[in-house]
Amino acid sequence: MSENTSHQVLLVARPEGGVREGCFRLEAAPRPEPGPGQLLVRVIYLSLDPAMRGWISEAPNYREALPLGSVMIGFTVGEVAASRHPDYAAGDFVLGRQGWCEWALSDGGDIHRKLDPAEAPISTALHVLGHTGLTAYLGLTEVGRPAAGETVMVSTAAGAVGSMVGQIARLKGCRAVGLTGSDEKAALCRRDFGYDAAINYKTAPDLGGAIAEACPEGIDVYFDNVGGPVSDAVLERINVGARIVVCGTIGIPDGEAGEPPPPGPRPNRQLLIKRARMEGFLVLDHLARLDRLPAELLAWVGAGKLAFREDRVAGLENAASALLRLLSGQNRGKMMVQVGADPTLSRH
């Protein structure tokens, strides 16, 4: 790799019929130089997220699909390599949205905050102290609003968001029950993430019965990262006044090209009978809070009360295959790509 080269990954095809490696192409480009007011970021870690499926699809979404030919977008942790920006100096570590590249120019608008490696490993800015932590914290506390003693059900319970939701529910005095896609992840939920119970929805012979058994007092909050048949089974067992946080829909398959996703039971009748609330939550509405994380969240992480797992792959050239692994539920912890060397690691 030449000293003046920056590799980057472009989006080159839409994920019709599902995301595949061919949607992306690695290319080499000249390493850019910062102009006045700009800084050059060397990307160290790249976050991979289920929402990326939506970002690259032309199906209706909360923003326009990323144009073909663009560098793929994503949250990153990086080091400032050179700066002509008054707020940043070479050697600063930053949480930003530099995307799938080794080197990126920035005017500061896509940088969320500086990171202090002495406070926490810089990679945590991509999960417990980043957008997934914020998703779990705000989605659960502000939309789900659990009260002590209530039962909180979580889908993708071992994932980057789900594992945080389960732990925060427990810290709030709730019973936490997880839905996940393998026995290994169910064990992880119980052992590492403190869930009171965890269900492998793929193998449960009677999912509804398993949910009822794990939630003897019904479900008060459902933090839903999937939608689809698994969530239909949860909805049948909600209590009066339940809150359903719609945070992700990875369990609702893409429709075939131009076709809508497969239908399912309409929730209207159950929402009416149970006077329940189903509400969408999107952390992108709250990105300003990445620079002023909730004090309670910071305190929990500082006190070591929130366990986390990272699933790292090395090399930008493996980002696409790692994304596929995440989307198929085969990751073990927060999926991220180590794009470049992390000079802070020797300090810990």
Place this chain on the structure above:
Amino acid sequence: MSENTSHQVLLVARPEGGVREGCFRLEAAPRPEPGPGQLLVRVIYLSLDPAMRGWISEAPNYREALPLGSVMIGFTVGEVAASRHPDYAAGDFVLGRQGWCEWALSDGGDIHRKLDPAEAPISTALHVLGHTGLTAYLGLTEVGRPAAGETVMVSTAAGAVGSMVGQIARLKGCRAVGLTGSDEKAALCRRDFGYDAAINYKTAPDLGGAIAEACPEGIDVYFDNVGGPVSDAVLERINVGARIVVCGTIGIPDGEAGEPPPPGPRPNRQLLIKRARMEGFLVLDHLARLDRLPAELLAWVGAGKLAFREDRVAGLENAASALLRLLSGQNRGKMMVQVGADPTLSRH
């Protein structure tokens, strides 16, 4: 009709495959006499409501199905004929839940308030100053929470609840758009109930296009009394931050005996993309407010700002057929049965 007879209507069959006249049976019973602490109510008006479909069905609901052989339940306006209860005297008019009968004993627990015929026609206690008015007012203002300038869409727009919602939306400074099932009712919406626009969903060749045209700035609040395909079309056009008040599901057909209702598009993705909220509202949770109606609602009715229409049929023996007319959308205004003489009518 003997002086000592009280006719009443019993629920005698479940509405499998749909409500039919055979679900009910009229019978004569001896007129009861009040014991200590009881009062005898002569029923004058009986309210018919879409929710009755659910009350008599064994499908899951917010309360147990009415047992077969029971007198059918419902809101009523009546006159106290005799009283051994300290709070009521013969000649009082009362709003209560005496059900489908001519004479009913009460211990006061199923009486909501006394009515002053000088203030408003006593029949209004079954609509604008009763449970449907309260449904519209609380559902719209507390769940839908419209802001001036927003667009409020209403289904069953000409019905007892819908017609109130549309008018309250206008009083709150919103654009009100109605969905209804005939050109006649659409005209009624525009002329009598002040809707800015009304759509006959049964004849609109392109319902989505008609909704888009009537709501050029999208939909901020959807007060939904129907669910089903009509509501699916509304959901596609909601704005970011929209609120969907799930107040009724009459547009979702009963499943065949033991079968679930037909599936439809899951709303999860749209709720997520739009950070929208879908929430069930049940006026039965708020019945205590029938005795202390919201001041704003009272003021509007007092000032003649809320138009209403009544669709009355005479005679308890016609209650079942009138209910069928309501459930098929053929009523014109608040559906009610005049069970007995209204002595207040000559006073107006």
